[in-house]
Amino acid sequence: MKKKRILFTGGGTAGHVIVNVALIPLFQKEGWEIDYIGSKDGIERKLISELPGVQYYPISTGKLRRYMSIENIKDPFKVLKGIFQAWRIIGKRKPSVIFSKGGFVSVPVVLAAKLRGVPTVIHESDYTPGLANKLSMPFVKQILTTFPETLKYVNQKKATYVGAVVREELFMGDKQKGLKLTNFTTDKPVLLIMGGSAGSQKMNEIVRDSLDTLLDHFQIIHICGEGHVDEKMNQAGYVQFGYVNEELKDLLAITNFVISRAGANAIFEFLALKIPMLLIPLSRAASRGDQIINAKSFTKSGYARTIEEEQLTKESFIDEITQLQKHAPALLETMKNYQSDQARDTVMAIIKENSK
Structure with missing residues (x-):
């Protein structure tokens, strides 16, 4: 045959x-x-x-x-x-x-x-x-x-x-491997930040400017795009990757909250894994606006919170992360109804x- x-x-x-x-x-x-x-x-x-x-x-x-x-x-x-x-x-x-x-x-x-x-x-x-x-x-x-x-x-x-x-493999993450990859502990929640496969200069800058405040409350995985890792910023509780493929499932296994662009595949993966998310879609100046529409749909459905890139400052970024943590139980409750x-x-x- x-x-x-x-x-x-x-x-x-x-x-x-x-x-x-x-x-x-x-x-x-x-x-x-x-x-x-x-x-x-x-x-x-x-x-x-x-x-x-x-x-x-x-x-x-x-x-x-x-x-x-x-x-x-x-x-x-x-x-x-x-x-x-x-x-x-x-x-x-x-x-x-x-x-x-x-x-x-x-x-x-x-x-x-x-x-x-x-x-x-x-x-x-x-x-x-x-x-x-x-x-x-x-x-x-x-x-x-x-x-x-x-x-x-x-x-x-x-x-x-x-x-x-x-991807089926995303459900097979190993928490112990994730902790070993990052040298994190179980004492603080883990915040995963990713700006897409090419990275985001504005997001990277705001994340690094906000580290002193964020590290009081979170351990941070920062996927910043190939060529955008800043070795000078490395410190306890903050780990950077240019791009992650095989190890992503293990990093997601230890992730409590995620901040991400609003590409459809990525946000549906976070939804399937039931991870509360803050979305920062690509601006209309840098795209056709599809990520803004994706993010609005997810926010309307009660799966995510959204802040547009034009509104992004150090202060608004920290405030939105605080709100994400506050509203996480409600987001998780809504996510329960989604089957992937x-x-x-x-x-x-x-x-x-x-x-x-």
Whole structure:
């Protein structure tokens, strides 16, 4: 019997890869062969290289910018080259189905899949679709959404609300390993602060300016982005990481509160783990505003508190952390009603239904 083959794509940020990382081992367990198309230098290459048995294919990719740049002239040619490369890879590997998580590297793949007649299932994590997914959606067989409200922004004839796919491994964290990684004790609560895979300069500065106050009440794990670790700030009760992958589950096992950007995958993972969160979404000046909408949805649902980056000062930051601690019991009570395990099975079933 011929083995089924699935090709995954998505990249640019960790958020466009994490769902793929969650699904790939599950398909491998069922005997599927796995290929991945990503960019040459994106974070997806690093994350996927850590998974055994996955063949990675880098292609040329562009980026649609919301500002003037000479690169905007070059990018259409990069995308055309990427379509041709993806067309050749798909022709060679002959996948039964393609699963796309978005990001600009996915656009050439989805277009090439359409040319090859290979069905594509696309997943949109955010409340409103990103530009790359908007461009891809007319060419896909099925659209899956994390938020039910997203259905009003897409073609509902081929869209299904599935919820968030959360990595199984995050529930397997070891508290003792987490304490050993950080040299923390059990005497104070642990506050995890993360500014996204690329880090956040403003968040990093405010965290470090606030350490004297915060360390009176918390032990702090600060995931500050690769290249942003400041060794001069190291002290008892404060540990920094540029980026964390394998060890994240153990750090989350000792985390009592989290401060984070509002990327959909990350905040649904915190929700599944029942960790009270303060969200600081990317500003509209630095994004299309999707994280602001994600954060508002979570706050309205009673899962989180939110402060926008424009309102962020040392004083407001400390005050919001105080409020997070105060309102944590109510947040936890609301979180009890959320169940995360059904989404993963639903997504896998839909992908299989659409395979040729």
